Amino acid sequence: MFRRGLAGVTTMTLLSYGGEYMAFTSVLTWLYNLTTARGVDPLQAYGFGFLVSAVYLLVSGVLAVPFGSLSDRFGRRPLAVVGCVSAGLSILDLPATALLTEANFVILAVSLVLIFVGIGHGTFTASALAYAGDISSSSNVGQAYGLVETAEYAMFMFGTPLGFIVAQLYGNIWTFVITGGILLTAALAAVVGMPERRRNADSTASSSQSAEVGKTDASLAVGGNSGPQGQIKLLFKAVQDSGVLIALIAIFFVSMGFTAFRIYMTQYGTSGQAVPVVGPYLISIMAIASTLAAVPIGKLVDLSKKRMPVLIVGFVIEAIALVAILVNPTALTLIAWSVAFGVAIMLVRIPQAVIVAERTQVENRAGAMGANHAVEHIGYGAGAFLGGLFVVSFGLSSLTSFAVFGAMSLVAGLVFLPLWKKLGLN
Template sequence: MSSSTEGSVRVPSYRTLLLICCTVCFFCYFGSYMRIPVVPLFAQSLGADTIQVGLINSSFLLMAGLLSLPLGILSDRVGRRILILSGLLISCCSSFLFYYSRTPVQMMLIYLFFGVGLAAFAPTLMSFVADFTPSTHLGRSYGWYTTALYGGMSLGPAAGGFAGQWLGFPPVFLLSGTFILLMVFVAHLFVPRAHQVPAKRPRKRAIRIMAGELLRNRPLLSCWMITLGGCFGLGMFVTFVPLHAQEQGLNLGQIGIVFAAQALFNALSRIPFGYLSDRVSDRSVLVVIGMLCFAVSMAGIGFSTHIFQFLIWAVILGISMGVAFTALGALISEVVSPDSRGLAMGGYNTCIYLGMMLSAVIMGIIIRETGYARAFLLTGTLNLIPLAVFYIATRRFIIWKSSVNKPED
């Protein structure tokens, strides 16, 4: 991989920067998600009841959802590097603090602290990827990046569960913190400062002006809306498929296979469909196709009664998310100005976390009243509403983009 120089400053190449971001992203999420299967069990061992376990698990989603937007704005003002390093350091400290926690309340406070780190890290690194990526390569960049992200999110819980069974709960937190601490050093050494990144850096505008502009940006708002709907569905899958599948006679190992199938196809589909989104003239078409398949698969999961039915719909769900969300990330970077990307990605991440949290809170009540099949069908149907809004809102942007890129006679 080659790199150019500007004066005496070494400028990393696009491929080098993407490799750095994917490495940091993978191991940060791998380390953070090692704790996912361990935290509820550790909390129970400290005397937490079911309600307290639910509050602990949802606390970091709440904090990340609330802070992703303002911290995304902050990254537009102070730079990406300092927010990336701060988020990694907070995430690292939260793992080590779990090792010393002795009450459920302490665990809840630590997870809230972790939510701050996640809000600082996640939207900022996504924005940084868009900063150095050529506009013709946005789809493939987000394909590789989100593959690293979902790879870490998928392998982390498996590694954490194995380590917890072998070593016990507290050592998992030490391993988690060590992985993330290594990424603090990697980011400090290899994530360049703003003047070393080969990106166009426009003049910074007032936050009030940018916020007003984005709130009038219908394509962006529709991207946020469809993200909220999709992650509402993802939260439904993550939270209630284990209970639904168990009710249909699947054992714990089979449920794990269903989750692994969704995660594997979700991750692997992002690279080829990322390249595809760079080749099509209208990325929104991939979003529409992906979300239509997503809605159908949610309904299919609700009516599944056998492991093979669960597996088929889980695979379709994973592929549909890979198609839709890879194109969606690239599209968000296109519909906003470069100096607003942190804000835009902050809103995107806010929708991810709030969507998953709202699903866990609301759909439990719906399931109690209607059952799993109707609740999953309702979730899939509800996703058609933001999909319709997205399709209408992005038409004008695509027409404008086509007219701008149209060669003159």
């Protein structure tokens, strides 16, 4: 069951994230081309792309919470399928927006498409993360999240350039057809590869009798008879747990640092200050390091049984990397600190996901994972906002800004250190 389920959820995650992010660049290009062709100023058209993207990111983060709760109520597989189908059909509908003659209607239509893509994203993400916890035991939960994070992160980082290549070869319309088809294939992968069984009403198994992940009964069940009010109470119960709260704070800070690194180093890599050869590829180097490190870190978490120490080490390494990377940069130091930062991201992300899984029940795990995803997106937004504020309003250099973000990561790690032992969070 574990191997089949893990293969299924990993495949679904890889395909769903791949289809979504491969389409994203073409969606923005499509919007720009349609609006400028209808008389919109090019600079304004560029700005509309930002606004539409913001709506999409907000929806995909915030709505992960209620749709995660629906996954708790009706099952991981059904909601994963719904999410993939919603996103896939929405992308397949994009070519029809070319029939609209008014720029305002084009913007509205593309926004609606991305809203449904965002709904799909939040739904299949929360379902996948919860399912990984459902099928795991305490001895392999790190491995499960390491593999799922690998699939998610790889497509998050490399899906966009892959989509750009597809668009260059086949054009935007065929990119929508291909990526929409990939998302529908992800739905099929969920149907075939994510089996689950419903809770037996007479079951009396408890966590003391089961090796499954969770604070109470953690069979691979789906509480189908919980009403909406019951689901809300279960969700609040989950996010009020001290361990889950710490995990949510952790994902916020690591997402903020990640966004700062991604934006600053992208700009640095394309600027005249960049070290030749390696400058433009630092983000890819960081992403490759994260992707390759995810599964080994998951196994480390399983073998050591120490969640918080690994997470704290991740924050410390992240802080050091942020501060050190722009100090007298050379090709070697840039590569080394980009690798260190990429590994540090996974040292935080994987144990914090494991903590959420272990401190929730099957009945509220997807809702908690949805909250986790929402906080992650808030962290991305906060990192982008603060990064711009530091440079534009405060006039800080990239080095100083990185030092500030590094200090925040270090403080987060140091704050978690006493909480780890006080709350008994391993």
